[in-house]
Amino acid sequence: MTTGFRNASGVDFDSLFDPYVQGTSPAATGLRLSTGVDLAGRFAPITFGSKGPDVGFRTSGGVDVSNLWAAIGTAVYGLPIDGSSYSSSGSRGGSSLTLNMLSNGTYNVTRFQANNGGTSVLASGTWLPSGDSVSSYTCTYAYQLISSGAFGGGSNSTTNDAVTQSALTTSRAFQQASLAANTGQSADQQGKVTLKLYKSGVLRSTTIVTFTTSADGN
Numbered sequence: 001m002t003t004g005f006r007n008a009s010g011v012d013f014d015s016l017f018d019p020y021v022q023g024t025s026p027a028a029t030g031l032r033l034s035t036g037v038d039l040a041g042r043f044a045p046i047t048f049g050s051k052g053p054d055v056g057f058r059t060s061g062g063v064d065v066s067n068l069w070a071a072i073g074t075a076v077y078g079l080p081i082d083g084s085s086y087s088s089s090g091s092r093g094g095s096s097l098t099l100n101m102l103s104n105g106t107y108n109v110t111r112f113q114a115n116n117g118g119t120s121v122l123a124s125g126t127w128l129p130s131g132d133s134v135s136s137y138t139c140t141y142a143y144q145l146i147s148s149g150a151f152g153g154g155s156n157s158t159t160n161d162a163v164t165q166s167a168l169t170t171s172r173a174f175q176q177a178s179l180a181a182n183t184g185q186s187a188d189q190q191g192k193v194t195l196k197l198y199k200s201g202v203l204r205s206t207t208i209v210t211f212t213t214s215a216d217g218n
Contacts, residue, residue: 003039005031007055016052016066017043018075026068029059040068049074078207079107079195081123085210090114094179094215099193101127101139101162102171109209127197127205138165138198141174146190146210154180154187154215165198180217188214 002012025041032038049070057065086109088095093114100108105128112119128134141162148156157179162172174195178187190212197205 001033003031003033003042005039005055005057007053013039013043013055016055016072017069018049018072020044021048021075021077023048027059029057029065029068031057031065039065043069044075046070048076073202076203077205079127079197079205080125081107081109081209082207083209084109084123085212086111086122087212087214088113089214089216090116090178090180091215092180092182092217094177094181094187095213096175096177097122097211097213098173098175099141099195099209099211100171100173101168101195101197103134103169105134114215132199134168136199137168138162138201139168139172140165140196140198141172142194142196143174143176144192144194146192148187148189148191150187152180152184152186152217153182154178154185154217156187156189156213158191165201176211176213178213178215180215182217185217186215188212 002014005013023045028038029040046069052066052071054064055066086097088097088111090113096112098110107127108124109122111122139162141160157177159175166172174193178189180186193209195207
């Protein structure tokens with residue numbers, strides 16, 4: 001059921017604002033559906049997107065409601081792991097952290113620690129919205145190095161499967177690793193990984209995580 005509220009061109013609000021997904025909705029607008037439910041919680045808060053043109057309906061405070069909600073197609077959300085930090089420490093053989101975007105619509109963060117627990121999953125979830133097709137989505141990874149050090153022949157590395165927009169019909173991964181293969185070697189590295197998720201070429205999600213890896217060959 002559409003809202004029944006339309007702009008001057010006759011376009012219903014459902015086609016003007018992105019639907020609610022998460023976040024704090026604005027205060028009651030005074031605009032209600034035929035069921036009596038206020039429209040405040042029907043659309044994405046503007047903090048997740050951009051303002052569209054005025055629609056000619058105002059709150060009791062005189063503010064056009066286009067200032068309350070994200071215009072259609074502009075809302076961008078992070079995955080639940082957005083802002084998280086992960087660490088991995090290994091002995092001889094090294095350690096790594098990997099952010100995986102899988103072609104089955106799920107994601108995970110995995111950790112490898114040589115001689116200190118092996119491989120484990122630190123976080124996981126679903127990136128594909130219900131009802132959507134994986135074939136509509138692409139992603140990119142970008143990396144910002146914060147600090148690194150390598151001693152005695154130890155080394156650090158990153159591997160990026162999606163430097164440019166890459167189809168998620170194939171699983172994509174970003175890995176940060178530190179390697180210390182022999183006695184006397186050590187390495188450590190910290191960086192920020194920015195994952196951007198696109199639907200039909202339009203940005204839909206930005207997620208940033210911090211990875212810290214280290215290895216000691218002693």
